[in-house]
Amino acid sequence: MAELTDSYLQATELSHSFGPTEILRDINFQLEKGKVVSVVGPSGGGKTTLLHLCAGLLDVEKGSVNNTFNSFAFTFQDPRLLPWQTALDNIAFGLKAQGMGKQQRKQLAIDIALQFGLEHNDLSKFPKDLSGGMRQRVSFARALVIKPELLFLDEPFSALDIGLKQELQQILIQYVCQQNTAILFITHDLMEAVKLSDQILLLATDPGRIVYTFIIDTPIEQRSDQFIYNETVKLLAHPVIIETFELSVSL
Numbered sequence: 001m002a003e004l005t006d007s008y009l010q011a012t013e014l015s016h017s018f019g020p021t022e023i024l025r026d027i028n029f030q031l032e033k034g035k036v037v038s039v040v041g042p043s044g045g046g047k048t049t050l051l052h053l054c055a056g057l058l059d060v061e062k063g064s065v066n067n068t069f070n071s072f073a074f075t076f077q078d079p080r081l082l083p084w085q086t087a088l089d090n091i092a093f094g095l096k097a098q099g100m101g102k103q104q105r106k107q108l109a110i111d112i113a114l115q116f117g118l119e120h121n122d123l124s125k126f127p128k129d130l131s132g133g134m135r136q137r138v139s140f141a142r143a144l145v146i147k148p149e150l151l152f153l154d155e156p157f158s159a160l161d162i163g164l165k166q167e168l169q170q171i172l173i174q175y176v177c178q179q180n181t182a183i184l185f186i187t188h189d190l191m192e193a194v195k196l197s198d199q200i201l202l203l204a205t206d207p208g209r210i211v212y213t214f215i216i217d218t219p220i221e222q223r224s225d226q227f228i229y230n231e232t233v234k235l236l237a238h239p240v241i242i243e244t245f246e247l248s249v250s251l
């Protein structure tokens, strides 16, 4: 592997079992500052397990995970907001934990909430009074308000309609390009992976193992819809993708 001088996340010979069931086998990859690495693969293949191991939410039993980033945050498919706190307090939560004063954290939380498309009158609402899409906007704002060097995303767009998905992806791309945030991005949506990643790791199932790595050199902010579409079509025709996702191919 290349020598790493900046911050990085590195998984080395990482394997994991739940009881007698082998879930992940010999996973090796590295994620460097400002890069997006996505993990795609069929359901049940161990993508979330891999993210949990990398994020320290699950104990590493075999192999190693080395994370030298100074700060990290999460956004999951399910927004997981604190139900007894308003949208604004949910967003500012991480800043409070950092010891920032009330006025400053309120201002930062409002700024990022507006960037993520929330409106002033949404901010005093409790999660139960927000739509699913608004809750996900809050979840992104909460994760990014602390300016994490590394962001863990586990299918954060999969419950959203295509319009909202596109909008939030665009905001996220702009934000992380500005901040040089690294992302470990779990998805089963190939087009989404092509849109957002520098590197795509293909995780085959039983046990979960990386069977192919796709590199996309074009900078993320320069990818047109046509480019994304063309690259996705190419991937869908790739034998290793066809085999891993068990796609049926009509000739």
Ligand SMILES: Nc1ncnc2c1ncn2[C@@H]1O[C@H](COP(=O)(O)OP(=O)(O)OP(=O)(O)O)[C@@H](O)[C@H]1O
Binding pocket: 018, 023, 041, 042, 043, 044, 045, 046, 047, 048, 049, 050, 188
């Ligand atoms: N805490 C746990 N205890 C036992 N088995 C688990 C646990 N968590 C996950 N598994 C099993 O590990 C396997 C991989 O699950 P994981 O959630 O990592 O898959 P995934 O690739 O994220 O799937 P999806 O795309 O559906 O989210 C599954 O068979 C699942 O049942």
Ligand SMILES: [Mg+2]
Binding pocket: 047, 048, 049
């Ligand atoms: Mg999962």
